[in-house]
Amino acid sequence: MSIVKGRMTAEFSGPLVVFLIGMRINHFHKFSKWWPVFRSMGPMLEELSANPQSGFLGTEFAFCSLRQVMLLQYWKDFESLERYARSHDEKHWPAWTAFNRNVGSDGTVGIYHETYAVDGGAYETVYGNMPAFGLGKVAGLVPATGSRNEARDRMRVSNQS
Numbered sequence: 001m002s003i004v005k006g007r008m009t010a011e012f013s014g015p016l017v018v019f020l021i022g023m024r025i026n027h028f029h030k031f032s033k034w035w036p037v038f039r040s041m042g043p044m045l046e047e048l049s050a051n052p053q054s055g056f057l058g059t060e061f062a063f064c065s066l067r068q069v070m071l072l073q074y075w076k077d078f079e080s081l082e083r084y085a086r087s088h089d090e091k092h093w094p095a096w097t098a099f100n101r102n103v104g105s106d107g108t109v110g111i112y113h114e115t116y117a118v119d120g121g122a123y124e125t126v127y128g129n130m131p132a133f134g135l136g137k138v139a140g141l142v143p144a145t146g147s148r149n150e151a152r153d154r155m156r157v158s159n160q161s
Contacts, residue, residue: 001131001132002131003129003130003131004127004129004130004131004132004141005129006128006129006143007126007127007128007143007144008126008127008128008130008136008141008142008143008144009124009125009126009127009136009141009142009143009144010125010134010135010136010138010139010140010141010142011136011139011140011141011142012125012135012138012139012140013120013121014120015077015117015118015119015120016057016074016075016076016077016118016120016123016135017074017075017076017077017078017080017081017115017116017117017118018072018073018074018075018115018116018118019072019073019074019075019081019113019114019115019116020070020071020072020073020112020113020114020115021041021070021071021073021111021112021113022064022068022069022070022071022111022112022113023037023038023068023069023109023110023111023112024067024068024109024110024111024112025067025068025109026067026107026108026109026110027107027108027109028067030108030109033102033103033106033108033109034108034109036098036099036102037099037103037109037111038069040091040095040098040099041071043091044090044091044092044095045059045071047090047091048084054080054084055075055076055077055079055080055081055083055084056073056074056075056076056080056084057073057074057075057076057138057139058073058074058137058138059071059072059073059074060072060133060134060137072134074134074135074138077117078115078117081115099111123135124151126144126151127141127144
């Protein structure tokens with residue numbers, strides 16, 4: 001990844017859904033439980049990336065700790081995310097049923113997700129001397145103009161307390 005010098009912001013103005021999804025390995029020695037969960041995300045991301053009509057915009061991968069991984073995903077809207085999650089014809093559904101069958105609530109693997117629906121303009125991004133990352137990677141980068149204290153202006157939110 002090449003570094004983009006200077007202060008940049010994401011070239012994005014519409015509404016979006018931010019989806020955090022991850023897993024935590026609670027018992028390292030139970031490899032047969034957590035490994036299938038870990039490797040199930042790759043094929044889903046390939047499937048989504050290959051289908052521009054899915055509503056999936058892109059993702060970032062992060063190791064939160066030795067035990068925990070997370071994906072930061074961007075979606076066009078909640079309906080697209082929900083449609084994918086519930087579709088019996090795509091890779092998420094079999095992965096979800098396999099998790100419930102093989103792990104369920106036995107405590108060996110933790111999973112989580114958080115979903116945020118964000119109105120257009122109700123977010124702001126700044127990247128300083130960074131490779132394209134996050135929403136900037138998904139949407140492209142443009143120079144962040146103005147003073148360094150104009151996050152509120154970039155968000156186009158009112159000065160309400």
